[in-house]
Amino acid sequence: MTGWSLWHKLSDHAQEELHLYSSAAVAFGSFRIWSRAHIQIPVPFPPSAGDFTILAGDWFKLGHRRLRRVLENGHNLPFPDCLLINGRGWNGNTFTVNQGKTYGFRISNVGLAASINFIIQGHSLKLVEVEGSHTLQNTYSSLDIHIGQSYSVLVTANQSVKDYYAVVSTLFTRVSGPAPLGPTLDFTSSVFQARTIRWNLTASGPRPNPQ
Template sequence: MLNQNTCNPFTPFSCLETRKSYRIRVSKAGISTSLNFGIQSHNQVLVETKGSYTVQQKYTHLDIHVGQSNPFLVTMDQDASSDYYIVASPRFVNSSSGGGAFGVAALNYTNSQGPTSGPLPDLPNDIDLSFSMNQEKSISAARPNPHGSFKYGHITFIDIYVLVSRPVELIDEKWHVTLNGLS
């Protein structure tokens, strides 16, 4: 149970006002895993990705992949009877190597009546790659194509390529970084 009984204006996610929207930017600066981010009982409206505005869609939790920085809007539209969990967890890691660790914080309304309680929010199944792939395909830039459609998320994919970064390799007596084994 996380307790932020007092409102501290110098603590992130503290003293948030009911019915106001806040812009939050989550960046994944690491080089090895993706990150899943969610706020208990709150929707996140993605407003930008990869430097482009998006067609605004709501997500309960969002995968943020290596090198991405995603800002989203969160409206404080829940009951302030308690604080809410904020959970960030690594994705696609071997849990036997300690990859199941995650970060937990509390979101605190100005008129909150108590600390967080209950179980942590459900996270996506780490083994199921389709959740992350489908979520990424659902994110579409807010630019019209030549036909005037904004529905990039509805394009049928013919091929999907998964790029695998590997440690540097010695090729022709020089060290090279590779993707899928190709320099």
């Protein structure tokens, strides 16, 4: 079996002091809505061997009241202190997969200020859904996910059996670290990626009312 460990990167001057972070003003999580057993809604791809949810976003040491005062005084938010992935810091998540099988990943940027880049070391990401709508199934080496966006991808564990990094990094900032880097300063590739995303107009059309 192959293990994918989540790793994150910030700019050189950011610090990782998770024990000092203040509590967020609100909680966030994911909802999974499944088809009824006797009414299967068709989707334009075969069932995956498993589904994983990744909620990634920036995090500030300042409490939400102080951040609010910063905005009310006409200033921009400071640079985030770190990224959290499913509420955890560096190397805090591991996904175990079986070689040769395909898995679904639902990735959401739940941050306040930073766009992020998502990459799984040595693997391709087949985009199948954006914001709940099926898309033409293009394949990417990494994905730029902006604030509030949610993407669904299919990933096939087709490499040799070992551990691979799944990396979430801030976008359009300089980063450093041992894990593979995303195109953090490449505006051109980010714009090109956005232009390649198209709805799949033949999928998930009108269906009979199950009631």
